[in-house]
Amino acid sequence: MCGISAILLGDPKATTAAVDLHESLYYLQHRGQDAAGIAVCQGGRVYQAKSNGLASKVFDEGRRIAELPGFMGISHLRYPTAGTSSASEAQPFYVNSPFGLSMSINGNITNPQEVARFLDQEARRHVNTASDSELVLNVFANALNELGKARANVDDIFTALRDVYKRCIGAYSCVAMVAGFGLLAFRDSNGIRPLCLGSRPSATIDGAKDYFLASESIALTQLGFTDVVNIKPGEAVFIQKGGVPQFKQIEKRDSWSLDIFEMVYFARPDSELDGISVHRSRENMGRKLAKKIKDTLSKEAFDEIDVVIPVPETSNTSASILAQEMGKPFSNAFVKNRYIFRTFIPGQKARRAGIRRKLSCIKSEFKDRVVLLTDDSIVRGNTSREIVQMAKEAGAKKVLFVSCSPEIRYPHVHGIDLADRDELIAYGKTAEEVATAIGASEVVYQSLDDLKDACREAIQDGYEKIDFETGVFSGHYTTPVPEEYFEHLERLRSNKKRKAAAITESEGGTQTVLVASGGPVNVSSRNHIQEEDVKGPENREDVSIYNFAGKA
Numbered sequence: 001m002c003g004i005s006a007i008l009l010g011d012p013k014a015t016t017a018a019v020d021l022h023e024s025l026y027y028l029q030h031r032g033q034d035a036a037g038i039a040v041c042q043g044g045r046v047y048q049a050k051s052n053g054l055a056s057k058v059f060d061e062g063r064r065i066a067e068l069p070g071f072m073g074i075s076h077l078r079y080p081t082a083g084t085s086s087a088s089e090a091q092p093f094y095v096n097s098p099f100g101l102s103m104s105i106n107g108n109i110t111n112p113q114e115v116a117r118f119l120d121q122e123a124r125r126h127v128n129t130a131s132d133s134e135l136v137l138n139v140f141a142n143a144l145n146e147l148g149k150a151r152a153n154v155d156d157i158f159t160a161l162r163d164v165y166k167r168c169i170g171a172y173s174c175v176a177m178v179a180g181f182g183l184l185a186f187r188d189s190n191g192i193r194p195l196c197l198g199s200r201p202s203a204t205i206d207g208a209k210d211y212f213l214a215s216e217s218i219a220l221t222q223l224g225f226t227d228v229v230n231i232k233p234g235e236a237v238f239i240q241k242g243g244v245p246q247f248k249q250i251e252k253r254d255s256w257s258l259d260i261f262e263m264v265y266f267a268r269p270d271s272e273l274d275g276i277s278v279h280r281s282r283e284n285m286g287r288k289l290a291k292k293i294k295d296t297l298s299k300e301a302f303d304e305i306d307v308v309i310p311v312p313e314t315s316n317t318s319a320s321i322l323a324q325e326m327g328k329p330f331s332n333a334f335v336k337n338r339y340i341f342r343t344f345i346p347g348q349k350a351r352r353a354g355i356r357r358k359l360s361c362i363k364s365e366f367k368d369r370v371v372l373l374t375d376d377s378i379v380r381g382n383t384s385r386e387i388v389q390m391a392k393e394a395g396a397k398k399v400l401f402v403s404c405s406p407e408i409r410y411p412h413v414h415g416i417d418l419a420d421r422d423e424l425i426a427y428g429k430t431a432e433e434v435a436t437a438i439g440a441s442e443v444v445y446q447s448l449d450d451l452k453d454a455c456r457e458a459i460q461d462g463y464e465k466i467d468f469e470t471g472v473f474s475g476h477y478t479t480p481v482p483e484e485y486f487e488h489l490e491r492l493r494s495n496k497k498r499k500a501a502a503i504t505e506s507e508g509g510t511q512t513v514l515v516a517s518g519g520p521v522n523v524s525s526r527n528h529i530q531e532e533d534v535k536g537p538e539n540r541e542d543v544s545i546y547n548f549a550g551k552a
């Protein structure tokens with residue numbers, strides 16, 4: 001997942017776009033913690049800053065914002081799902097031709113090889129990183145260029161965008177900036193990734209409005225933007241400098257299938273996505289799971305449960321309703337260290353070590369009790385395995401584990417790097433086998449139908465009843481996923497594993513080895529190397545490169 005935002009101030013002479021963008025990064029930080037970036041435009045000039053790390057680090061607690069003057073801009077928070085975690089893949093991406101285009105993307109394309117081939121052999125554009133987002137930007141740039149205009153108008157922008165929909169398969173919400181001209185935003189034809197737009201009165205020009213787009217509504221409401229509308233699947237909006245939003249349905253809507261994992265885990269509870277209150281959906285998940293538990297457990301097993309305990313913090317809302325519905329006491333018996341961030345997001349090794357640093361327990365709440373631990377999801381099982389162990393160490397008589405979402409058995413291909421299939425703890429296992437693997441006496445999962453209903457019933461009045469992308473649970477994806485994409489994912493991940501092994505080996509030996517698509521290569525033989533890639537041992541995690549066209 002990534003977080004994106006964009007702003008166009010009603011006053012073209014204003015210079016403070018980056019102030020609001022920077023502020024929005026703190027409301028969206030949970031969506032991506034690997035890299036952060038902002039690009040703004042003043043007059044016709046683009047200024048940008050981006051790097052690996054949290055927003056506070058990249059922008060030096062806001063001190064660097066003064067270096068980013070402009071009346072419009074876009075931002076990005078990255079959690080990589082393609083390419084590498086190199087700083088060179090931090091977004092926004094920029095291409096100078098035509099017109100100076102910057103773009104930030106939340107999503108993932110599932111035909112990167114095909115797009116890379118097109119750009120390389122037909123469009124003859126050089127793509128400098130392994131990021132799929134850089135491909136999307138170049139497809140757009142190429143299409144705009146092909147129109148052969150010295151200056152583009154809004155219709156040209158929309159016309160060029162058609163090529164992106166035609167060539168890029170997958171899930172994407174994008175914000176883009178055309179230097180000196182205006183802001184563009186668009187959403188894939190199934191609306192898998194969220195994107196909304198709001199407005200507020202300009203601070204300096206009477207009657208004019210500022211416009212803001214973001215992945216989640218909370219960024220808009222916290223910054224004083226109202227009249228929030230959701231960009232529809234296949235729809236684009238362009239806001240010209242000094243103008244008002246112009247909407248256009250670029251591609252026929254295939255469906256409206258918001259990724260259900262937004263409600264399960266990613267989005268903040270104080271956001272509304274496509275009219276769905278995330279908070280309400282999580283309450284509903286708790287309510288439905290209570291019923292499933294009652295139906296699954298024997299009367300004795302149900303009655304002996306002493307207390308319901310959430311695994312902070314995504315599951316807090318669901319767990320409290322679950323306890324209420326089950327008629328059981330609720331206890332915040334795991335304490336979350338507020339200085340540790342989400343453990344799901346960083347690399348696998350960091351995840352396990354992070355869990356105990358992040359969660360500790362109040363022993364007296366566990367001692368001699370039968371405890372029901374509740375989490376929003378079980379992915380690799382690292383969190384559940386560790387905290388079941390902690391509950392036992394604290395003296396729990398028996399530990400049951402319940403999940404507000406169903407078994408995750410399939411790769412996520414639409415913008416969340418869940419894991420390799422064989423890393424998913426539920427892959428090829430029954431609930432009983434998962435229970436054994438994590439050390440719990442019982443595991444109960446929410447059913448997929450109940451999860452969908454929980455989200456559907458949280459759609460506010462006046463909003464369209466939408467559907468959901470649920471591929472990780474069902475194996476059926478909303479978009480066609482070419483078989484070669486799964487192979488590509490596997491190759492990418494095994495390259496990462498081989499790279500990790502190669503680095504470990506080299507630490508005791510002679511040289512740092514980079515791994516490209518064809519196998520280990522020497523630094524000097526790699527042609528698309530980025531300056532950031534070779535800085536030193538602290539950046540070794542970032543050195544692999546995978547070139548879709550096989551040019552590395």
Ligand SMILES: O=P(O)(O)OC[C@H]1O[C@H](OP(=O)(O)OP(=O)(O)O)[C@H](O)[C@@H]1O
Binds near residue numbers: 265311313341376
């Ligand atoms: O099975 P696993 O691979 O361990 O992943 C699942 C866990 O990861 C997430 O928590 P995370 O710590 O990221 O964030 P949270 O504090 O927002 O719940 C999620 O809420 C689960 O607790």
Ligand SMILES: NC(=O)CC[C@H](N)C(=O)O
Binds near residue numbers: 078079105107131
């Ligand atoms: N999580 C995302 O939306 C990632 C965007 C893009 N695929 C990248 O890896 O940078």
Ligand SMILES: [Mg+2]
Binds near residue numbers: 311313314315376
């Ligand atoms: Mg969690």
